Amino acid sequence: MNSEIKKRVLIVEDDKEIRNSFMVIVNSSSQFSVVNGYSSCEEAIKHLNTDKPDIVLMDIELPGGMNGIKGAKVIKDKWPVADVIMVTVYEDSEMVFEALKAGASGYITKSANYRELLAALEEISKGGAPMSSKIARLVIDNFHVNPNSPLTKRETEILQLIAEGKTYTQISEQLFISKETSKTHIKNIYAKLQVKCKSEAIAKANLEKLI
Amino acid sequence: MNSEIKKRVLIVEDDKEIRNSFMVIVNSSSQFSVVNGYSSCEEAIKHLNTDKPDIVLMDIELPGGMNGIKGAKVIKDKWPVADVIMVTVYEDSEMVFEALKAGASGYITKSANYRELLAALEEISKGGAPMSSKIARLVIDNFHVNPNSPLTKRETEILQLIAEGKTYTQISEQLFISKETSKTHIKNIYAKLQVKCKSEAIAKANLEKLI
DNA sequence: GGTGGTTCCCTCGGATTGGGGTATTCATTT
DNA sequence: AAATGAATACCCCAATCCGAGGGAACCACC
Secondary structure (H helix, E strand, O other): OOHHHOEEEEEEOOOHHHHHHHHHHHHOOOOEEEEEEEOOHHHHHHOHHHHOOOEEEEEOOOOOOOOHHHHHHHHHHHOOOOEEEEEEOOOOHHHHHHHHHHOEEEEEEOOOOHHHHHHHHHHHHOOOOOEOHHHHHHHHHOOOOOOOOOOOHHHHHHHHHHHOOOOHHHHHHHHOOOHHHHHHHHHHHHHHHOOOOHHHHHHHHHHOOOO | OOHHHOEEEEEEOOOHHHHHHHHHHHHOOOOEEEEEEEOOHHHHHHOHHHHOOOEEEEEOOOOOOOOHHHHHHHHHHHOOOOEEEEEEOOOOHHHHHHHHHHOEEEEEEOOOOHHHHHHHHHHHHOOOOOEOHHHHHHHHHOOOOOOOOOOOHHHHHHHHHHHOOOOHHHHHHHHOOOHHHHHHHHHHHHHHHOOOOHHHHHHHHHHOOOO
């Protein structure tokens, strides 16, 4: 394959050994080539316009001012065409979701061998989202709504409308019921969720995936 | 491998040919065996307690009263230990998310050959979430927040609090600003999003992934 | 016949909301 | 030096929304 059309890979990783190891692996491929490697996000961000990466391998646990999450956000902001793959030692649930929100499209561990690393690059190149089984399941499970909701169908329906910020009046209009009925339902929701205002109800509903 | 510890696979698929083909493939594996195959969710649900499936292969486009989405919901409700894999011809975005919300843990196409089908079963057995590259990316992209938000940092922060149902007063207390300042920010948010109440703001924010 | 879900009604006062202005400070940009 | 954008703060005002307290009817499913 001609080097002109090789995908440009940028590596941000503070551990020099890992960084070099990743560089060697990536450069060994006919499809990818490393355009640069940095030990901090700040440096990487400075040279985005000249590095022009297609793919960024971003360490999450970075020393100094900017961690990988924030780094991914800035990079996606300044150079949106790049696909970001997070590289981490932990598969911590909270961190995964923060990284995804920040714009990451893949998630691999530092223990990845050359096969896994190249597979991830290939996967993201063809429009996929490389990640481990565990993380895939984590992400998918995050969509599941709680099947053990204490709320009735109608109450859930109304809770959804509350989540959209609808007022009593709007809810009653939308569901073709009286305003008083909406209020009754909401009172029952409050009792079941043990909350005392819309705010708390929505917060609790999101927490327990009731909607 | 002893048949006693084979994973019990249930197939719900109205097309007899596909159903039989899937049955043969699954039974050819040493790890899995088909406990039953039905052409409708209703039938499958009736026999859940005797079929005791570990994995359910569920067709989405099912004729009659109950489609696969609703079917998955009921099955996860009545037999929660089962992992549900949706089987479909389309990779329609809306349908994917509905299926995931309903409790599905995997998503494969009907065009899957025996390798792909068995790979999906193995993947879900080891706690993963089998899906195509395209769907993985769809799901991951769904987490990304819009980097082109018209809102400032502070406004986004306040919008998040509104989404939690907080009132002006609560917001001002939490951010250590005056109540009037919260109002000013919210007025600006309304102007930028072209909405005129909290409800619409939240709905629009969710739609455009502003938070 | 009971239970649970959904519907409807009443009263009440205090808090919240949204719309209209204006203004200061600070940092960045031009 | 001027301008812009962001964040902060204050004023007035009317509408309504909210949460809490009751009671009650209808229907479907056990």
